[in-house]
Amino acid sequence: MMPPAAPRAIWLLVRLRLLRLLNLGGSVYGRKPKAGKSRAATGGKRRGRWILPVVMALLMTVAFINMSRSILLNLHCELAPVTACADQAKSFEAQAVAATELAGAHFSAELMRGLTLHVTLLWLVSLLVPLGSRELAHTDWDLEWLVTLPLPRTTLLWARVLERTVTNATGMLMLWPACIVIAWYAGLRWWAVPAATLAALTLLAPSAMARTLVDTGLRLSMPPSQLRNLQAAISVAAMPLIYLTISLSLPGRGIALGWAAAFPAWTLWTPPGLVVQWLDGTPWSAALLAAEVLALLVAGVALLGRQLGQGVVASSTREAGRRQTAAAPPRVLPGTPLQRRELRLLARDRNFLVQSLLIPIIVIGSQLFFTGGLRDMTQLGSEPKLLASIAFGLGSYVLVLSAFQTINTEGQALWMLYTFPHTLERMLREKATLWAVLALAYPVAVYVAGIATGARVDGHLLLTMAQVALGIPIFALIAVALGVWACDPLAQEVHTRVRPTYIYLYMMLASLYGYGLYTDAWPHRLAVVVLLAALALALWQKARDELPFLLDPTAAPPRQVAAADGMMAAVAFFAVQAIAFFALHDGAGPPALSDMTMAFAIAGAITYALARLVYWRAGTAGVPRLSQGGTLPALGWGIACALPAIAAGLAWMQGLRQAGVAVPVIADGHIGWLIALASIAAPLFEEFIFRGLIFNGLRRSLRLLPALAASAAVFAVIHPPLAMLPVFVLGVCTGLAFERSKGLLAAIVTHALYNGAMLAVQL
Structure with missing residues (x-):
């Protein structure tokens, strides 16, 4: 059989890479294979994980497009010789003026140079991020078996460059939105999408060539130990470039705009500059761009041929590259035996050490330096909010690079943890505690520096310090819990062991904290802390259910009601309620009580129906019932638990009246709607969510008092600030009624009697 021709061979190798990535994506996110003649594979765990990646991909694309738009408009306002942007006081008004000025006009020479800097920085990121991945330090190198194919070396090299061009997801995410925005404002409008796709792929081709040249030369000349150190250095170098690019979107701040103004004109003749000129409508630039890229690729393939002239296996690539020295006596480290093991492993793995403890400093420092967020150290002492954000940002970033990887770092040796004389849950708690302590060192250092530079130690500073100190262990728990779901230590491919969408979810939660x-509003501060602490408990419960089944690719934990179900139901309830209200309200005048009541009832009914449908289809155990053990006992528990709640509510109202605080009641002349909302709709649907799902789920993992306190706190923070304390007591009483009667009826009665009593007193 004759070997295929060069074009077909290149296509087959690229197709093989794309199918391999597609299969890996299917194994990561639970994609079901198509039916065929081959035998059915062993069924995997059924997890609907495709929703989160799709949502996160859309959100990231929108975010990058918005950032690229801000960069282009800001560059125009700052660099254009003639512009009216300076007359606008606010940045969004200046951007609106810039968009109007760019409509139907070619870019100025100054803007072209600034955009060339922007695209060049993105191109460097598209090169360094894949080059700094774990693949560089991985022992196995697929080129070692590709050269055994009956194909010329040149064909294999062209296939390698092409496959890295079309599979560079990071590069496409960086360059494609920027090219879309440039083409859109250059006048291409909806033709901007295909033009940007072609432009991004054209730039990714020399990036793939440069990456192949570098990693091939490095693998043939350096041992794995040095490759790991170099990979850590490359990953560190990529971070400042990202924040340097972001700083271009900030008007009048940072040093990047100065670089953009001084960027030399000859860079317009490089591939990034030619891409900008081509998208701006210069016709001859496309031919010159194609010629440059082709020349670079041909020269690169020729250089690769020289690199591989002596084969693809160097004498040093499989060696440790370190001299054997006498083992030093082990140091006495603090903590439990498992925590001491983690510290020793961290000290030995330089790559993990750099990524966990050094990269957060590089990231936060680059963000502050290039964006101008921190002009000098004295600013730390004068801005407590900046001090708190830096402190928590460093700590949370340490956790996402360390605690999040708790399961992943065990790798194929995860099974050994199951042989230890402790439960896996306890060992993960010990690891989370260790990483929380290490991460807390960064906020402590930041606050020490802030106080040393003049920060006034007052109640506000102490409050933010406590909030940061409380947030670090909360996010240590969240990171370890999400890591259980996000990591697959049994995966053969290193880059598939972590699902990046869960990292983005973690970062979104950290931004919420x-x-x-x-914020200056204490109810919002309290609500954020309580909600994220409850979410940490809910995620930990889900992770604990998953732990016994980590080593089995087919088994999954039995379906049970979890606190996370209640958190999701609460989010869905408020989202549907907002949609229903906007659909019912005509937008004229204040909101009507009837519209609020109908929106509340519609949202509650939809949430209840969806939850019961999901539980029925999944065969979930522990679904709350209305009554269990008889109606009369439930009514008795409901009335008995309502009495202390009503007493606390009346005492609180009396205290407010003594303090001269008025509690308004919005009746709007429709007492019936208010009674229906407070005494019927609210008890029915809120008790199903907060007692039937959240408290009932927490009860599986916590003792009675902690479960009562946690669910009541979540219930309280969604109410107005004046009502938080009595509503917390109500949450404890309704939870106790649910616990004693084992049904929702008692909790509903307690809630309805409390609301009715409070409403009667107020009216």
Whole structure:
């Protein structure tokens, strides 16, 4: 049989890589294979994980497009010789003026140079991020078996460059949105999408060639130990470039705009500059761009041929590259035996050490330096919010690079943890505690520096310090719990052992906690802390259910009601309620009580129906019932638990009246709607979510008092600030009624009697 021609061979190798990535994606996110003649594979765990990746991919694409738009408009305002942007006081108004000025006009020479810098930085990121991946330090190298194919070496090299061009997801995510925005404002409008795709792929081709040249030369000349150190250095170098690019979107701040203004004109003749010129409508630039890229690829393939002239296996690539020295006596380290083991492993793995403890400093420092967020150290002492955000940002970033990897770092040796004389849950708690302590060192250092530079130690500073100190263990628990779901230590491919969408979810939750540090409203601060602490408990419960089945690719934990179900149901309830209200409200005048009641009832009914449908289809155990053990006992428990709640509510109202605080009641002349909302709809649907799902789920993992306190706290923070304390007592009483009667009826009665009593007193 004759070997295929060069074009077909290249196509087959690229297709093989794409199918391999598609199969890996299917194994990661639970994609079912198509039916065929081959035998059925062993069924895997059924997890609907495709929703989160799709949502996160869309959100990231929108975010990058928005950032690229801000960069282009800001560059125009800052660099264009003639512009009216300076007359606008606010940045969004200046961007609106810039968009109007760019409509139907070619880019100025100054803007072209600034955009060339922007695209060049993105191109460098598209090169360094894949080059700094774990694949560089991986012992196995697929080129070693590819050269055994009956194909010329040149054909294999062209296939390698092409496959790395079309599979560079990081590069496409960086370059494609930027090219879309440039083409859109250059006047291409909806033709911007195909033009940007072609432009991004054109730039990714020399990036793939440079990556192949570098990693091939490194593998043939350096041992694995040095490759791991170099990979850590490359990953560190890529971070400042990302924040340097982001700083271009900030008007009048950072040093990147100065670089953009001084960027030399000859860079317009490089591939990034030619891409900008081509998208701006310069026709001859496309031919010159194609010629440059082709020349670079041909020269690169020729150089690769020289690199591989002596074969693909160097004498040093399989060696440790270190001299054997006498073992030093082990140091006495603090903590439990498992925590001491983690510290020793961290000290030996330089790559993990750099990524866990050094990269957070590089990331936060680059963000502050290039964006101008921190002009000098004295600013730390004058801005407590900046101090808190830096402190928590460093700590949370340490956790995402360390605690999040707790399961992943065990690798194929995960099974050994099951042989230890402790439960896996306890060992993960010990690891989470260790990483929380290490991560807390960064906020402590930041606050020490802030106080040394003049920060005034007052109640506000102490409050933010406590909030940061509380957030680190909360996010250590969240990171370890999400890591159980996000990591697959049994995966053969290193880059598939972590599902990146869960990292993005973690970062979104961390940004929500950051909002709680920046807001001045204490109810919002309290709500953020309580909700994320409850979410940490809920995620930990789900992770604990999963732990006994980590080593089995086919088994999954039995379906049970979990606290995470209640958190998701609460989010769905408020989202549907907002949609229903906007659909019912005509937008004229204040909101009507009837619209609020109908929206509440519609959202509650839809949430209840969906939850019961999901539980029925999944065969979930522990679904809350209305009554269990008789109606009369349930009514008795409901009335008995309502009395202390009503007493606490009346005492609180009396205290407010003594303090001169008025508690408004929005009746709007429709007492019936208010009674229906407070005494019928609210008890029915809120008790199903907060007692039937959240408290009932927490009860599987916690004792009675902690479960009562946690569920009541979540219930309280969703109410107005003046009502938080009595509502917390109500949450404890309704939870106790549910616990004693084992049904929702008692909790509903307690809730309805409390609301009715409070409403009667107020009216």
